[in-house]
Amino acid sequence: MRTTRFLVAALLLAAPAAGAQQPDSAARARARADSVAKAVRDSIALMKELGAAVADTTGRPGTPAAPQGGPTNPRLLPDISAVGDFVADLSPEGSTQEGGARLGVREVELAVQAVVDPYFRGDIFLGLNDLEGIAIEQAYLTTTSLPNQIEARLGRFLMPFGKQNLTHRHDLHTVEYPYVIQRLLGAEGLKGTGVYGSRVFSPFGFYQELQVTAVDHLSDPVDSLVTGEPVNKSLAGLGFSARVRNYVDLTEAQNVELSFSAMTGRRAQPIRMAYRSLYGDVTGMAARQSTLGADVTYRWRPLQQGIYQSFILQGEVMRQLNERNPTVPAPQCDPVLSTPCPTPADAYAGPTRDYSGAYLFARYQTGQRSFLGARYDWLQDAERDGRTLNAGSVYLEWFPSEFSKLMAGYEAAKPQDATLLHRLLLQATFALGPHKPHPF
């Protein structure tokens, strides 16, 4: 009896919980039947209303919308856009532009972008200028359907190293990249051809992203350097990079991004000219070069006044680590008959020390379409044996619309052991067509 009472009480108390845990198949079936009945009623009502709409020229509130016409892109054409970048160099001591032109179209970027199929998106960016002709700036396939929110790219892309390297040059808030990027990554930033992978995390509640790449080589090959064997002959000779991006909203108007980057690869470095005759056709050798970086960006943009007020403060620091004793090819020399064979240290003309550089940039929005910016650069200049370069610059930026930009910049650059160099640059950029927005 006691047992029976116990079981009945347990069943009575557990019934609601059990009922909630069991699938309500009866309720679901009723819901499905109701949904079908409603769809039938709506279809009949729709036909009646459409018929009335044909006769009722004054229209009727609540009438379901008539079909809006066909697709906007029935030929499935890609988005084609172009950006023109014009630079005028009015520096008092002569033009500081590549090629020496005072006035020139620095580059035209042509973009062709589209969805390829349900699995990929394609982006192609071509750079055109008089000095380099046509170059493939970027051309990559991006996955859109991988699991676990992984994104992969195959092709040529901007290397995910630091912050500003991911921005197209014409889209910078200064006329040129910071000196640390120009020297350590390249005058037009660093691109790589290979594989890119990325995944978003949020284990701590804020946005984190890991970006990794494996590319054919770091930096563009120098035509004048011929190495004994390809730099990337072994897989260890490929370029590899990783970046961890951390983004936090401080308030609805303020946010900060802190990221860390690293990359390593083998680069062709020159053999000293005086000894090149001893190496046959070989004019260079491979040496490992690694670069570490950190970047931080603070943004303020009040949401209510977002198109009128904003402020950004951004800084990056990089350090380039160079292999001290790379393997030098054996010279073809006779120590008895010819000049003494050079030691590896004598023959190697590449960097034998590490270099650092940094910049700090700020930009304040003075009006709906105008901005005032300033940047400070510091660099251990590899092109001047590591002597430091300090530069300060100011910029006035005006956007007549979202699709055009006018900028004036003044820079004072002081290389160590050299005179102060003044530069005055003007820039005009314009965009044609549906150019996709650039990353945040």
Place this chain on the structure above:
Amino acid sequence: MIRRIAYVLLPVLLALAPRAAQAQLKVVTSTTDLYDIAKAVGGNRITATHIGEGYQDPHFIEAKPSFVLQLRNADVWAFVGLDLEIGWMPLLLDGARNPKIRPGGSGYLDASAAVPVLDRPQGNLDRSMGDVHPLGNPHYWLDPENGRRIARLFEAKFAQLDPANAAVYDRNERAFEERL
């Protein structure tokens, strides 16, 4: 003694046992107006968030990475369309890597599909006309009757993705139209 303890404890334990959570649709909208309509139709059967704030210009919302965290697990992405969000939506959808809310996905919901579009430009169109909307006027949500149409669109989508609660969505949508 042990039986008495079990007699008391067992029903308590069973009553406290976790109820099977009914999975809620995760809905993210571009504007607060769409958010309100989505909540009115979805009720407590959905979790809804919005990207833009009501006091923000929806043309110029920044594609902040934090929005990606909202979108990456969303079941429905509802937006105004007609290129209102063209300046930032592609970045967020790419960053979210969520095939459900990409164009053609089950949760990609363009609210403009439900409304009669006004002010479609005629003839030659270029940017000398200023800030043009080539697909028509995207500010259609200001018309209460379009609110009705959007609500029906949401009801149909929610019922499609969550047929178990279709009756609830229908009831909520009718109540919303009554209030209108």
